[in-house]
Each structure stands twice: as C-alpha cells, then as structure tokens.
Amino acid sequence: xxxxxxxxxxxxxxxxxxxxxxxxxxxxxxxxxxxxxxxxxxxxxxxxxxxxxxxxxxxxxxxxxxxxxxxxxxxxxxxxxxxxxxxxxxxxxxxxxxxxxxxxxxxxxxxxxxxxxxxxxxxxxxxxxxxxxxxxxxxxxxxxxxxxxxxxxxxxxxxxxxxxxxxxxxxxxxxxxxxxxxxxxxxxxxxxxxxxxxxxxxxxxxxxxxxxxxxxxxxxxxxxxxxxxxxxxxxxxxxxxxxxxxxxxxxxxxxxxxxxxxxxxxxxxxxxxxxxxxxxxxxxxxxxxxxxxxxxxxxxxxxxxxxxxxxxxxxxxxxxxxxxxxxxxxxxxxxxxxxxxxxxxxxxxxxxxxxxxxxxxxxxxxxxxxxxxxxxxxxxxxxxxxxxxxxxxxxxxxxxxxxxxxxxxxxxxxxxxxxxxxxxxxxxxxxxxxxxxxxxxxxxxxxxxxxxxxxxxxxxxxxxxxxxxxxxxxxxxxxxxxxxxxxxxxxxxx
Ligand code: FCB
Numbered sequence: 001x002x003x004x005x006x007x008x009x010x011x012x013x014x015x016x017x018x019x020x021x022x023x024x025x026x027x028x029x030x031x032x033x034x035x036x037x038x039x040x041x042x043x044x045x046x047x048x049x050x051x052x053x054x055x056x057x058x059x060x061x062x063x064x065x066x067x068x069x070x071x072x073x074x075x076x077x078x079x080x081x082x083x084x085x086x087x088x089x090x091x092x093x094x095x096x097x098x099x100x101x102x103x104x105x106x107x108x109x110x111x112x113x114x115x116x117x118x119x120x121x122x123x124x125x126x127x128x129x130x131x132x133x134x135x136x137x138x139x140x141x142x143x144x145x146x147x148x149x150x151x152x153x154x155x156x157x158x159x160x161x162x163x164x165x166x167x168x169x170x171x172x173x174x175x176x177x178x179x180x181x182x183x184x185x186x187x188x189x190x191x192x193x194x195x196x197x198x199x200x201x202x203x204x205x206x207x208x209x210x211x212x213x214x215x216x217x218x219x220x221x222x223x224x225x226x227x228x229x230x231x232x233x234x235x236x237x238x239x240x241x242x243x244x245x246x247x248x249x250x251x252x253x254x255x256x257x258x259x260x261x262x263x264x265x266x267x268x269x270x271x272x273x274x275x276x277x278x279x280x281x282x283x284x285x286x287x288x289x290x291x292x293x294x295x296x297x298x299x300x301x302x303x304x305x306x307x308x309x310x311x312x313x314x315x316x317x318x319x320x321x322x323x324x325x326x327x328x329x330x331x332x333x334x335x336x337x338x339x340x341x342x343x344x345x346x347x348x349x350x351x352x353x354x355x356x357x358x359x360x361x362x363x364x365x366x367x368x369x370x371x372x373x374x375x376x377x378x379x380x381x382x383x384x385x386x387x388x389x390x391x392x393x394x395x396x397x398x399x400x401x402x403x404x405x406x407x408x409x410x411x412x413x414x415x416x417x418x419x420x421x422x423x424x425x426x427x428x429x430x431x432x433x434x435x436x437x438x439x440x441x442x443x444x445x446x447x448x449x450x451x452x453x454x455x456x457x458x459x460x461x462x463x464x465x466x467x468x469x470x471x472x473x474x475x476x477x478x479x480x481x482x483x484x485x486x487x488x489x490x491x492x493x494x
Pocket of ligand 1: 074219223401455456464
C-alpha cells in the first residue's frame with residue numbers, strides 16, 4: 001500500500017467517531033492553514049445577510065431545470081413497513097456510538113407516510129425536478145430474489161405524484177443503503193454484489209418503466225470507499241484501505257452493469273453516475289505540492305471519471321495502489337468495458353475544494369460550514385464543471401447536490417431565517433451560470449436538500465433542508481431560503 005494511502009488511513013483513523021461526517025472530504029484532522037478559518041467563520045456563513053434583490057442579469061438557458069434532492073434512508077422512516085428489509089444503515093445507526101446522539105433513520109422525516117404533503121411542497125416551490133433514491137431493501141428485502149410489490153408501489157405512487165405536479169422524477173438506484181443480507185455475504189468486497197445490483201436495477205427499471213426520465217446509478221461511490229471502508233465513519237464501518245479500493249472497483253462494475261441493464265430493457269430514458277467531485281489545488285506554490293495534488297486528484301476524481309468516461313483507471317492511481325493491491329488484482333478482462341458503457345449524462349455533486357500540501361496532507365483555506373469538511377468556495381463549482389467538460393468532452397451535466405448546513409431555528413412566529421444559506425446558494429448558482437456561459441452543457445441544478453433529514457453519522461444535528469422539519473411533530477416549515485429559491489425558479493435565474 002502506498003505512502004499516501006497509508007498516511008490518509010492513519011491520520012483519519014485518529015479522528016473520533018463523532019467527527020464522523022467531518023472526515024468526509026479528507027479535510028478533518030488536517031491542520032487549518034490559510035487565513036479565514038476560525039470558529040466564528042464556522043457558522044458565520046449561516047448568519048450572513050443576503051442581498052435578496054434579484055440581480056436580473058443571470059438568466060439560465062430556457063428549459064434549465066431547478067430541483068431539490070433527498071435520499072431514501074435520510075427521509076423515509078417506516079423502517080420496518082411493507083416488507084422492507086434491514087440495510088447496512090439500520091445496522092450501523094443502531095450500533096451504539098456510531099451516530100451522534102445514537103440517532104437512526106427509523107422515523108427520519110416520515111416521508112414514507114407524508115410523501116403526498118411533500119409533493120405539494122415541491123409544487124409550491126415550483127420545482128422542475130426532484131431527485132430521490134430508491135431503497136433497495138424495500139424492493140428486495142434481502143437484496144436478491146423476488147421483488148416486493150409493496151415497495152415498488154410506494155415509488156410508483158411517488159413518481160405518479162411528481163408527474164401530476166409537473167415535476168420531473170430523477171431516481172438514484174443506490175444511496176448507500178445496501179441490504180444487510182448482502183453485507184453479510186461480503187458486501188461490496190464481494191464481486192457478486194455488483195451482479196445482484198444489476199438484477200435489482202432491472203426490477204426497478206421494469207417496475208417504473210419509462211416514467212423516470214433520468215436514472216442515476218450509484219450515489220458518490222467515493223464516499224462509500226472513503227467513509228465506509230477507510231475511515232469507518234459510515235456503514236459498514238470498516239478501516240481497511242485494501243478492501244476500500246476493491247470496493248471502488250465493484251461499485252463501478254455495478255454502475256456499468258446497471259447501465260447495460262437499462263439499455264437491455266429497451267427503455268428510452270437516460271442514465272448516468274452521481275459523483276462527488278472535489279477540485280484539488282496545491283496548498284503551496286511548490287513542485288512537490290503540485291505533484292502531490294495530482295495524485296490526490298486521481299483518488300478523488302479521476303478514479304471514477306476516467307474509468308466511466310474513458311474506459312481506463314488512471315495509471316498514477318493504479319501505480320500508487322500497486323500491482324498486488326486487492327483492487328488491481330480484482331480487475332478482470334472486460335470490466336472496464338462494462339464500467340465505461342456509454343452514459344447519457346454525468347451528475348456532479350459539489351460541496352468543497354481540497355488543498356493538498358507537499359506531504360500529501362490536506363489543509364483548509366476557506367471558512368468551513370457546520371460540516372467541518374466543507375470549505376465554502378463557490379469558485380470550486382466553476383472549476384469542477386469546466387474541468388469535466390474540458391477533460392471529458394461535452395457530456396451533459398446535472399448538479400445533483402450542493403447545499404449548506406445551518407443552525408436553523410424555528411422562531412415563535414413560525415419562521416426560519418437561514419440568510420446564510422441564501423448567500424451560499426446565490427454564489428454557487430452564479431458560479432454555475434458562469435460555467436454555462438463558458439460552454440458547460442449543464443441542464444439542471446438540485447439543491448441538497450429538500451428537507452432537513454438524517455445526516456448519516458451526524459444524525460439530526462445538521463440541518464441541510466430548504467424546508468425545516470420539526471421532528472417531534474413532523475411539521476414542515478419553508479425556510480427563508482425556500483421562499484427565495486421559489487423566485488429563482490420562477491425567474492430562471494438571479
Ligand atoms: C452528500 C450525500 C448526501 C448528504 C450530503 C450532505 O455527500 O450524498 O446524502 O449527506 O452529502
């Protein structure tokens with residue numbers, strides 16, 4: 001195992017379990033360098049006073065779709081209803097010490113029961129697209145075998161409800177909630193899981209047919225690799241980099257097999273991966289930092305982009321992992337051909353940049369949000385979008401996640417003033433607009449998230465929603481950002 005991989009493992013393993021999400025982008029545990037990061041800056045972004053007056057000058061192209069995103073385990077609840085089986089996140093969140101306050105997704109935002117109300121909220125906001133995920137263990141309780149009709153029916157009702165409200169559904173097949181039975185059989189370390197995934201995908205494609213115009217295969221494979229298998233802050237909670245990169249390969253194999261499964265149904269709908277991409281910059285102006293950044297970028301971005309869009313893993317990453325690594329040994333003839341099955345679009349999730357030192361460590365240069373792994377740097381949105389277009393050609397892009405956690409509170413008069421979120425979104429929308437003006441074929445933008453929800457190891461502590469969820473009553477309240485977003489959508493711009 002390479003020096004870089006080992007250093008990352010050791011550094012991050014030193015973090016406490018409750019630093020959880022903190023390790024997200026490999027930023028936690030790193031020394032805070034640069035100027036701006038301070039405790040005040042941590043939440044200052046959330047208190048900012050936005051200039052809400054429409055600029056009127058940043059219009060997006062006609063037909064551009066504005067949306068919001070969620071995922072199944074984070075919002076649905078109803079963990080044991082209608083034949084749903086357990087997923088790795090049920091197991092993980094119910095294991096003492098794994099999540100903040102011991103929070104679980106058992107109830108979450110109770111969306112499984114309140115989806116009709118949530119659909120009405122989406123209509124009120126004027127959303128043109130809604131990105132959600134399907135829970136594999138609702139469709140196949142144990143991850144294989146006969147489909148559970150009640151699970152399929154739930155998503156059918158959701159999709160029908162979206163169409164009735166003129167909102168385009170965008171469905172992710174896998175947002176980290178692997179059926180526990182498959183984990184027991186080796187999870188993503190087991191190549192067979194990729195085959196099971198293709199079978200599940202086929203069931204869902206046939207069940208929901210052409211009603212879903214855009215499918216996304218796997219949400220952020222990199223987060224499963226890093227958080228699930230290197231740092232252990234996410235399910236399944238392992239700390240094994242050798243296993244991690246084999247998992248990276250199998251996740252991508254599963255992606256490719258699902259793309260092929262969709263084509264095999266003859267469906268006319270579109271499909272692509274959902275990748276969290278981090279623009280990587282040298283932290284210092286030295287040749288060593290530039291070299292280290294190049295390799296870091298390989299692990300963060302090219303390991304997923306090159307394989308899917310160019311049909312080859314990046315040579316520098318393969319060399320760094322070494323020929324005896326489990327990943328390299330696990331690649332079989334023909335795998336890259338499957339992985340690079342042509343996609344119709346690439347979904348980009350942008351939250352943070354990464355700054356890399358000569359030693360291959362990461363440092364912060366900008367204020368971080370409540371999520372300490374997130375540096376607020378809108379320019380990174382422009383950089384990553386233009387880079388994908390420059391390096392991989394004019395493949396259509398959609399932003400499927402971008403957002404900010406704020407310490408939102410519901411006031412006595414029933415409002416939530418999240419001015420900082422407006423600031424954040426406005427700056428990121430403007431950066432995306434600039435990318436579009438410079439020729440990036442970006443077709444839609446989904447804010448993370450529609451609702452406050454179960455933020456994985458951070459439980460319910462971090463609120464990322466446009467809509468506030470009062471968990472004891474499950475009441476929904478539009479935050480100030482939601483009202484503002486409605487005007488952005490109406491005007492198709494800022
Ligand atoms: C992304 C995840 C999403 C949510 C946001 C904050 O990495 O895909 O589920 O946790 O971060």
